[in-house]
Amino acid sequence: MGNLREKLNGVINWDVPSHPVAELSEKSYPLERGWYKRENSNWVGCEAPSDRVLFVDTEAVLYNGHRTPLCCSAYDGSQWFIWVNSQHTHSARVPDGHNNLYIAHNASYDRSLFSSAYRPETDSNNWFCTMSAITAVRGMSNQQRAMYLSKNEFAHQGWETEATLVSLAASLEFYTSEKLDKGFSKDIWKEGLPIWFTNAADVVHYCCSDIIYTVKLARYLLPEFFYSVPSLTSLSGYFLMSSEFVILRKSWINFHSKIERAYSLASGRVSQELEKLVINSTENGFNRHLDWTADKKGKINWKKKFSSKLATAKKDHKGASINWRECVSMLCLTYLKHPITWHDDAWQYDSSIELEEMREFVIDEDKLVCLPHPDKRGMKLTQLLIKSTVALFDGCISSLATDCKPLLKDILSITNWTSLRTRVGDVDASKYDTETLIHIPQETVYGTITRRKGGKLFPVAPNPKAYKMGTELKSYLTAPTGYKLVKCDFDSQEAVVFALLGDSKEGFVGGTPLSVTVNIGQKATETDIHSMQAKATGMSRELAKALVYAGFYGQGLKSATQHILRGSPNISPSEANRLAKNFHTSLKGEKFNGLFRGGLASSSYNTVSRIADSKEPRTPMLKSRIPLSLDTAEFKPTRDNWVIQSTGRDLLDTLVTLITYGIHCEGIDAKLSYTCHDECIYICAEADTRKLAEVIMHCHLLTYACLVEALGLDTVPCCRMYPEAIEVDTIWRKTVNTSCKTPTQGKFKVDGVALSILDFKPSANSN
C-alpha cells in the first residue's frame, strides 16, 4: 500500500473508463438491494469494495424528510461497481467497505450517505473532493464570482481565463470544453422516490456517467492541485478535516420543531401587533413617506393598499410582516438618535435631527444619509429587521414608541431563527448511542480560495443570546457517553500571523512595533495595538480596533473614511477623511519607493505585499500557491488577505496533524470531531482529557515553532507558546463559563473546565 498521496497521484494516469452499460435498459440492472460488480457484460453480486481507490457518485432523494440513497456507482481504475437500494427507509445508507480512498465531486455530500461515516471510531475510509481541489487551484473570490456571473460587461483583465466556477459541469468544461447536461440531476431531486420506480435504469446510468466525468476532471486537476498544494502536512490536514463528524444531544430531534413552535407563536404575536399598529397609526415624521392622501370615501391610500396586501397574506395563513416597510415605519426607529425613514429605495436617517423622545418633526431630504449595510459595504439597506442588522439594535438603533418595546423584543428574538430554520431543518442526524445522535456535516474542506472551510450551518452559527430564540444551536453539539469535548484555538491568529510576517523582514521576533504590541501589549497599560492606534490618531479605542482589523485585511483610505462616518455620524466627511489618513499613516507609515516606512505595521504590510506581488505567491509556511484566478495585478486587497488567511489555514493543518500524531504516540482515546475557523474540537475519553490537553499544549508550541522557522525568525515569543486555555467541556460553547440560556432554552448547566499551562506545571500536579 502506498501512501494516500501516491494513490491520488496514481489516478492521474488512469484511462477514462467507458460507460459500463452503454445501452442500459430497465431489465439489465439488478433489482435486489446490494453491491454488484460488472463482469462479462453482467452485474454480479459482490461484497462492498474495500482496499481500493474508488471514484464514487451517489444519487439520493428526499424521502420522509431524510436524504435516501437510490444508488451508488464506483470505479477503481479497471472495475465498475454499483449499489442499488430497493428498501427505502429513512435510515438507509450505502453500506460501504473499508480502507478505501474515495474520490468524488462535492465529496461531503456522498460521504453523508455512506454508512462508514456514521461509525467514526472504526471508519478507515478517506475522502478526497475534486470540488475542494478546483477551489484551491482555480476558484474565485466573492467579488470575482459576482463579476464573472454578471450579465454586465466588465473590463476583461485576463484572470477570468484562468478561473472557473466549481461545479462538476463548469470545471470539466473549463479543461475540456465538454458541455454536460446536469438537468437529470434536478429531475431526480424534484421527482423524488417515484423516479426510481419509473426510471431506475436512467438513474443508474446517470450515476455512472458522473464518475466518468469526475475521472476526466481529476486527470487535469490533480497535477495542478499537487503543484498548488504541495505539502504533505496540507494534505494531512485536508484528510483529517474531510473525516469530521458531530455528535448531537438526543434532544436535537425535537430542536427544530421546538423552535418552530416558539417561532410560530412569536411571529403570530408580531404580525398581530404590527397589524394593530398600522391600523391605529397616524401621520408623523417617521411615516410621512407613505401616501397619506385620502380617497373620496376618506380612506387613506396607503392603508387601502396595505389592507389588500394583508388580505392576500392571510389567504396564505400569514400576517403583517416585519419585511413590510409600512410596518417598520410605525416602530418610530432612530439611528444614533436620528429618525429613520424610507427614501430613495433605502432606509435612511436624517442627520440634522436628534430625538430623545417622541415629538413632531419634518424630515429634511437633503440631510438624509443611507443606513450602513452590515454585510455589503456601500450597498443600500432595504431590509431593516433582518439577522445582520440586529447588532445595530444594541445601542445604535432604538424605538421611540414606548409601547413598541415588547414588540421589538419579539421581532429581535425571531430574526435569527428566520435565517437558520431551513438549514437546521436540513440536518440529517442518526442515532449514535442511547443519549446522542451523529451528523455528518456537508461542508467543503476548501470552501474558499484561502482554503478555509465552507459550511452553511455550524461555521456561521451564533453564540447563545438570552434574547434570541434558537441561538442555543451550538450547545447541542456534544460528546458521546463517557467522552468529553476538548477544544482549543489560536488566540488572535490573524493579528499574530500579520505581526510575525513583519518580523520576518527584521529576522527576529519582536523586531517590529506591531509584533511587540500584538505579542505583549496590554489593554490595561494602553500598550495593545488598538490603544496605541487610538492614542496616535485621536479616536476611540473601539473605532481604532475595528479599523486595525479592517486595515490588516487591506481596507483602503476611502473605505476607512466610510467606516468612521458610519460609527460617528456627527463627524464631517472631511474630518473623517483626515482621521482615516492619520490612522493609515500611523499604522502603515509613509510610502517611499514603493515601501511603507515609520508605521506601527509597515514591515508587515511590506512583507504581505511582497509575497502577494511575487511571481508565484505562496504561503511562507507550507508553500501553498495562490489560486491562478488571483495571479493577476488586480484584486490587491484580496491577494494581500489571501497571504494572511492561507497562512492561518497552514497553521490549522499543522496543528491538527501534530495533535493527531501526539494522540497516536501517547495512545490517547480521542479523535478530531470538528473544526470551525481556527478552533479544533476533539472527542476524547473522559479519562484521557488531561493527557490530550497536554498534547495540545505541546502541539501549539510546535506549530508556532514551525511557522517562525519557515519565516526565517530566530525563536518563539513566550506568549505564543501555549494556548490561553484548553476547554474540556460537555457541549460546544465559547468558553466553559458561557451561558447557553436563550428564550427557547432555559438554564442549562453542564460541566466544563478550562485548563491553562499552570495546570500542567509540576507544582500544580503536586498540589
Added chain:
Amino acid sequence: MKVISKKLHRQLFGCSPVKRQTESNQYLQKFGLDSVVDGTDDTELPLPEWVGFASETLDKASSTLWATSEKS
C-alpha cells in the same frame, strides 16, 4: 518581550539562539516598547519523547499518519 528559553530553543530548532540585533531596539523605543529577553525553563513544559526538532516532528507526523491507507 520574552521569548522561549535557550534550552527549549535548542530542543525545537537544534541550535542555540542567535544574538539579538540591539540596534533595532531604538526603533522599538520610539514606540516606548521593551526589547527582547530570553525566558526561563521553569515556565515551560518539558517536551515528551515523541517531540524532536519542530520541523522534523511535523514531517514525521505528516508522513507517519498517512503512510498507509489506514487511518491512525
